[in-house]
Structures are given as structure tokens and as C-alpha cells.
Amino acid sequence: MQHFTRRETVILTRTSTARLTYLAKTGVxxxxxxxxxAxxxxxxxxxQILELRAIRHLRRQVSLQMIRKVLAFFEGSGCGALHDKHLVIEDGAIHWVQTRDNLAPQVVQVAARADRHVGQLKLMTLPSLMDFADEVWETxxxxxxxxxxxxxxxxxxLRPR
Incomplete structure (x- = not known):
């Protein structure tokens, strides 16, 4: 099945018909x-089902206006849909964590309340799991x-080494 009726969509996304109507009317x-x-x-x-679920999940933490900013960023950047992204919400900003094969992840700010630094890479370092394990062993x-x-x-x- 490639398409889902409105009723099926309401059930699958756990949203209301009024919300679906509003999101359609606003172009989200x-x-x-x-x-x-006939x-x-x-x-x-x-x-779209996945996108609606992602929006519902994000809506618990940020405004629909912020979600629109995220969607506009992805659309304007040609980065695809919202549902297949790893997003982190911090201090009123939404960051996209991009994982790449055998490389450190990149973090890009995709939306913020004041629209400052949108699209900029963020320098965030997190030690590897082995570094954490070594620290625990030494402690x-x-x-x-x-x-x-x-x-x-x-x-x-449990230790991989």
C-alpha cells in the first residue's frame, strides 16, 4: 500500500483531523x-506519515514556528525530509547531527529563536566510548x-578490548 487515507493517517500519526487540515492549509x-x-x-x-510523526514528536518540545524553520532549512538546502534526521534541541536552537562513514559527526544549527547562526557548523567533541571505558577502568x-x-x-x- 503506497497511500493512506485520512482516517488511517489519523490513527498512524496519533493526530487529529483538525491538525492534519491545519498542517495542509499552512503547507507543512x-x-x-x-x-x-468515485x-x-x-x-x-x-x-508523509513519518514526517507527521516526527512533527508530532518535535511539537512536544518546540513551537510549530520553529518546526517550520527546520522544514524550510531542509527544503532550502535540498537535504530531504525531517523524519530521517537526528535532531538535538538545546537552548532554544535545533541542531542536526549528521553522521558520516568513519568520520566524526557534524552538527549544524538548523533553527533558532533569533535565526542567528542558522546553517553554521557547531564544533562539538565527544570522546569515544573507549575513552570513557578507559577512564572508568582507571578510576x-x-x-x-x-x-x-x-x-x-x-x-x-563486557569490555571490548
């Missing part, structure tokens, strides 16, 4: 009009409270 997610059937109607694609080794032999027996099967 516009359904496909189908006049070929009973004309509108239909939503699978990608356990140097601790006067933790029995290191007991720690090692409990953790060795």
Missing part, C-alpha cells in the same frame, strides 16, 4: 488529492573504595 504537510475514484479524497504517503584501579579484582571479574566480559 500537504496530502495528495485524488479525484480519480469518492474523491486525499491520501498521505508513507514518507576503579586507583579507587580506595572499589575492590579492583572484583570489578575486573564483573566487567571483563
Amino acid at each position: 504537510v500537504v496530502p495528495i488529492a485524488d479525484a480519480s475514484d 469518492a474523491p479524497g486525499v491520501y498521505y504517503t508513507w514518507e 576503579a584501579r586507583s579507587s580506595k573504595v572499589i575492590d579492583f579484582d572484583s570489578f575486573r571479574r564483573r566487567v571483563v566480559p
Whole structure:
């Protein structure tokens, strides 16, 4: 099935018909009009279902105006849909975390309340998981409270090195 009726879309996206109407009217997610059937109607694609779910999830934390800014950024940049992006919300700004094969992720600010720094790469560094694991091992080794032999027996099967 490539298309979903409005009723199916309401159920799948856990939204209301009024919300779907509003999003269509404002151009955020516009359904496909189908006049070929005996009973004309509108239909939503699978990608639109995912987009509506992503919008619903984002709406819990940011305004619809901010969501429109994110959608405009992706549309203007030719970056595709919202639903397949990893977004982080921080201090009134929305950042897109782009993962790339064997490279450090890039973080791009895609929307902000004051529209400052939109499109700029953000320098964010996070140590690797192995760095964290090494730090925990060193802390356990140097601790006067933790029995290191007991720690090692409990953790060795979990340690990837």
C-alpha cells in the first residue's frame, strides 16, 4: 500500500483531523488529492506519515514556528525530509547531527529563536566510548573504595578490548 487515507493517517500519526487540515492549509504537510475514484479524497504517503510523526514528536518540545524553520532549512538546502534526521534541541536552537562513514559527526544549527547562526557548523567533541571505558577502568584501579579484582571479574566480559 503506497497511500493512506485520512482516517488511517489519523490513527498512524496519533493526530487529529483538525491538525492534519491545519498542517495542509499552512503547507507543512500537504496530502495528495485524488479525484480519480468515485469518492474523491486525499491520501498521505508513507514518507508523509513519518514526517507527521516526527512533527508530532518535535511539537512536544518546540513551537510549530520553529518546526517550520527546520522544514524550510531542509527544503532550502535540498537535504530531504525531517523524519530521517537526528535532531538535538538545546537552548532554544535545533541542531542536526549528521553522521558520516568513519568520520566524526557534524552538527549544524538548523533553527533558532533569533535565526542567528542558522546553517553554521557547531564544533562539538565527544570522546569515544573507549575513552570513557578507559577512564572508568582507571578510576576503579586507583579507587580506595572499589575492590579492583572484583570489578575486573564483573566487567571483563563486557569490555571490548
